[in-house]
Amino acid sequence: MNTQFWLIQVFNGISYGALLFLVGSGLSLIFGVMRIVNLSHGSYFLLGGYVALSVIWTTGSWALSLPAAALSIAAVGLLMERIFLRPLGFDPLRQVLLTVGFAFLFQQAALDIWTGNNFDINPPEALTKTVVVAGLYLPLYRIFMIATAAAIGIALWLVMEKTRMGAAVRATVDDAQMARGVGIDTSRISMFIFALGALLAALGGVIGGAFLGIYPGLDFEMLPIAFAVVIIGGMGSLGGAAIGALLVGLADNFGKALFPEVSYFTLYAPMALILAVKPTGLFGRE
Amino acid sequence: MTSQGTKVLVVVAALAAIAIVVPNTNSFVILLSTRALAFSILVMSVDVLLGYTGLPSLGQAAYLGVGAYLTAILATRYQFGLGYDFWVVVVLGILIAAALAAVFGLLAIRATGVYFLMITLALGQCAWGLAYRWNSLTGGDNGINLRGRPKFGIDLANEVTFFYLVLGFFVLSLLLMYTLVRSPFGRSLTGIRERELRMKIIGYNTWLHKYLAFIIAGGFGGLAGVLWAHTAGIVSPENVVLTTSVDALLMAVLGGAGTLVGGVIGAIIVFGLREYLSTLVPWWQYVLGAVYVLTILYLPTGLMGIPERIRQRQTLSGKREDVKKIAPVTS
Numbered sequence: 001m002n003t004q005f006w007l008i009q010v011f012n013g014i015s016y017g018a019l020l021f022l023v024g025s026g027l028s029l030i031f032g033v034m035r036i037v038n039l040s041h042g043s044y045f046l047l048g049g050y051v052a053l054s055v056i057w058t059t060g061s062w063a064l065s066l067p068a069a070a071l072s073i074a075a076v077g078l079l080m081e082r083i084f085l086r087p088l089g090f091d092p093l094r095q096v097l098l099t100v101g102f103a104f105l106f107q108q109a110a111l112d113i114w115t116g117n118n119f120d121i122n123p124p125e126a127l128t129k130t131v132v133v134a135g136l137y138l139p140l141y142r143i144f145m146i147a148t149a150a151a152i153g154i155a156l157w158l159v160m161e162k163t164r165m166g167a168a169v170r171a172t173v174d175d176a177q178m179a180r181g182v183g184i185d186t187s188r189i190s191m192f193i194f195a196l197g198a199l200l201a202a203l204g205g206v207i208g209g210a211f212l213g214i215y216p217g218l219d220f221e222m223l224p225i226a227f228a229v230v231i232i233g234g235m236g237s238l239g240g241a242a243i244g245a246l247l248v249g250l251a252d253n254f255g256k257a258l259f260p261e262v263s264y265f266t267l268y269a270p271m272a273l274i275l276a277v278k279p280t281g282l283f284g285r286e
Numbered sequence: 287m288t289s290q291g292t293k294v295l296v297v298v299a300a301l302a303a304i305a306i307v308v309p310n311t312n313s314f315v316i317l318l319s320t321r322a323l324a325f326s327i328l329v330m331s332v333d334v335l336l337g338y339t340g341l342p343s344l345g346q347a348a349y350l351g352v353g354a355y356l357t358a359i360l361a362t363r364y365q366f367g368l369g370y371d372f373w374v375v376v377v378l379g380i381l382i383a384a385a386l387a388a389v390f391g392l393l394a395i396r397a398t399g400v401y402f403l404m405i406t407l408a409l410g411q412c413a414w415g416l417a418y419r420w421n422s423l424t425g426g427d428n429g430i431n432l433r434g435r436p437k438f439g440i441d442l443a444n445e446v447t448f449f450y451l452v453l454g455f456f457v458l459s460l461l462l463m464y465t466l467v468r469s470p471f472g473r474s475l476t477g478i479r480e481r482e483l484r485m486k487i488i489g490y491n492t493w494l495h496k497y498l499a500f501i502i503a504g505g506f507g508g509l510a511g512v513l514w515a516h517t518a519g520i521v522s523p524e525n526v527v528l529t530t531s532v533d534a535l536l537m538a539v540l541g542g543a544g545t546l547v548g549g550v551i552g553a554i555i556v557f558g559l560r561e562y563l564s565t566l567v568p569w570w571q572y573v574l575g576a577v578y579v580l581t582i583l584y585l586p587t588g589l590m591g592i593p594e595r596i597r598q599r600q601t602l603s604g605k606r607e608d609v610k611k612i613a614p615v616t617s
Contacts, residue, residue, distance in 0.1 A: 039532070084583070087583075088582075091586075092399050092403065093336075093342045093539075094582050096342075096344075096403060097535070097536060097582050098578075100532050100536065101536075101576075102575070104571060104574060104575040105575035105579070108569065108571035108572050111571075220527070220529055224411045224528060227407060228408070228411075261420045262415070262420065263419055264414070264415025264416070264418060264419055265412055265416050265419070267415065268408050268409075268411040269412050271408040271411075272390075272393055272394075272408040272409045272412060273393070275393070275405040275408055276394070276405060279397055
């Protein structure tokens, strides 16, 4: 275990964290705005990957599959929010169970349409090369993942901090009732955020599909990890999601490399402890 | 006769019918019923938390897992629990699951609502992570295969004998939990569900009440685990995974939270759909998903709430008629 090993592990952890940021940031915003524990978020991730596969098979274009998957899954999320979640009103338990019901439906639909086989999403040639930085061989694709997540993170941050829409979203996270009181249409904000969360998760599915693969069961594998990101980072906070994603990405990587037998335990035990001590997460708003 | 008395009679009659009818059917139905009954104990333990205490646990599979892994590890490594010592394993399974709940409860009980869901999810995932990765103890992804069921005077390898054993444990659990929720302790749990602050002001230690309920539910989960290990013959991370906890919670809600026996109906329907319908049609999971979604949207009180809703509708429409009759006179 020399410096090189540690540097490579750190790099892998950060790039995995970049992927987790895409999944976790949406989940965090959804929770912050709507107080919904969305258990179908993993399904958006998986469905995004599947839609991308279909697009790649028919058109052969990887670049086209990104927006196609993201937008179609955003539409699914939007419909789900409007037709099913909105009428339930505020009842955490029923909302949670409803999203699970949908997760099961999506699972079966995916099995019917895309069969139970394992697939890989092959990125274009240009991204499969490796680059040498300071004596380390780094896959270009992982650098692309980090760059994409960073770009999306910055764009989201700008929207949230600098625009009127973003201010309305932040107000809703802090106090939905008060936000309604001052004339913010929180129902529309919820719709927008839910769709955005689905879009980000689907994007994560397409990008992550290249090195995780796309297979049945991935939805419920991704879901708890995304929750770990949200909880460690703090619910409803973008910066928190970024830090949470990095921490979870690194913890997961080092856990698997150093103590494989307890690697998941080292991920979820801190999550439970943080929840017990500070339910809003490390960086959540009170 | 009180309506509670009628309900108890119906449940007793239904149990008697199950005890008589099931052993005379084919082995598929017997196995299915055994599975449903063993899992029902876990569902009822979820209901004690959800329906009576107002704590929606998303990590109840952890206790099932602890009981099941304990049984499997003792049986395969030490040949323990395959004779009369089976009863020792039952007690150990309950105790170790209750002990785990005592540790987890320290972290979870303070949280309420969504946060309780999240923290029990995290704790459940801790248990799953260990089951999945701790290869040397749990056999990792492959799980542990049990070779043969216990034999002590009676041979549990016999399906019907084993069915009666599980039914016995089930009835005992139902009785114990029924007594629990109707005891003064259970009444104060219901009080906490309705309005925790008020109970605190009256002077109840609500934290302790919830903590004890959590431990008791964990113990029953452990019992379900011991039985499940011998029912399925294999213990794997599948039993501890998030979807198993979600299943238990959904079954409780599907049958009707706060009814105990509702969970059994939920379990029978879900196991029936999953294992019987899946042999008939490939799209069975749509039915299951649709049942969940429709129940949550239109039947928040679950299947057990249907008679009550019908009665309400009748009295309501009756009243409306009355209003119509009176209306012209008063105007």
